[in-house]
Amino acid sequence: MQPSSNPTQTPRRCLAPLALTALLTCAPTLSQADDPESTRAFVQRECAQCHGVDGNSIAPAFPKLAGLQHEYLAKQLNDFRSGRRQNEIMAPVIETLTAAQVDDLADYFSRQRRAMGTTYLKGMVRLGRRIYHDGIEERGVPACAGCHKPDGAGTPRSPLLAGQHSAYVLAQLRAFHSDQRDNDRARLMRTTAGRMTESDMIAVSEYIAGMDAIPAQP
């Protein structure tokens, strides 16, 4: 990707050391797929500026990838490749990815430890907790805990949520709500978010950000 195309989200002072690192490591490609070092180098070159080298992004607009399920990461990367999920910032990186690299990256990020998140709107947490664990019966919103589990750890079919940036969760809920994101399994998230109000979505995003991140996978 071109960092300069996104100056507001990528502090310039970070670029020099990253470029240096890339040069020093001779920019190994990920084609040596079974070598974990090459995956890490690829991550440092292509992913780390937004998502952090350990998958714990600093800027809340970029999702934390650390600890996400291998299945989920691979599906999202493949959906970006096929165009089923679209994102301008991801596009240049995605274009070059091979199937083997998708698998390596999913493996790499799924093994990172998810860092704690931050709750900004403390007053929304109580409502968010109730929605997460009980749903909203009168509007037919199921509890998030049903698929994503009470601790937010998720399953191979539903991603880890605990500790994710509230701004990112909210952006995804809004995108599902308005059908702008449509790569969810069986329309389940579009249906669920479609039944939620703006304040429901804000509240549950704040609660999710404050959930204790689960222990790293072995």
Added chain:
Amino acid sequence: MLHRFMTPLLAAALLLGAGSSRAGDEPLQPWAPGIETPGYVWNEMRGEKLIALEAQGDPLRGEIAFEVCQGCHDANAGGEPDGSYPRLAGQHATVLIKQLTDVRAGVRDNQKMYPYAADHVITPQEIADIAVYLQGLPAPSTIGLGPGTNLDRGKALYQHQCEDCHGTRGQGDAAKFYPSVAGQHYAYLLREARLIRDGDRRNAHPDMVEAVADYSEAELSAVADYMSRLPGPEAAAPAE
């Protein structure tokens, strides 16, 4: 002839109208003829109902497929004691298959549930898997009960009109698709009994509608309260 179809058409128009004001267009439940339509056949054996009933259910696969249901029916399939969602744990697999396929076919109205249970979410094989998984789950202890003030009347009504089909212990009859009512949440039983009486539960057994046709609100409440407290199937006798 025409007026019979006006209600569903109107309902569909209203739903579509509601859908357009919502940002995301969720899958809408189809409508199929039910008890309001002459020639209605209760529990007609065809389509995916037959496929699911004939399939060999696998409880392990069922546990995974049930995940999408847990957001409302809870991880232990106990539903909600306030009756908003029924308890499914321990219900007969045949009954679960009948009700789920009736919702999917549009004979039992439930737009709230439909997008989470339609054929783009769960296959007929998974219906069988979920049903056998739920049938084997123990009944949770938290049951929503009624006021308990009219149980004698509830017992008399139950023994007079309900017991022959739903059993002395409220255990139902798997082979006949009669649900277990024992340990079901009072508020859910009351709501469904009311819908059946008023012809709004469109996949109801005609005999069932007839049985409660003249029930007052107090009588429905009394019998629902009594049913929720029934003990359910007898535990297997301990080996001597």
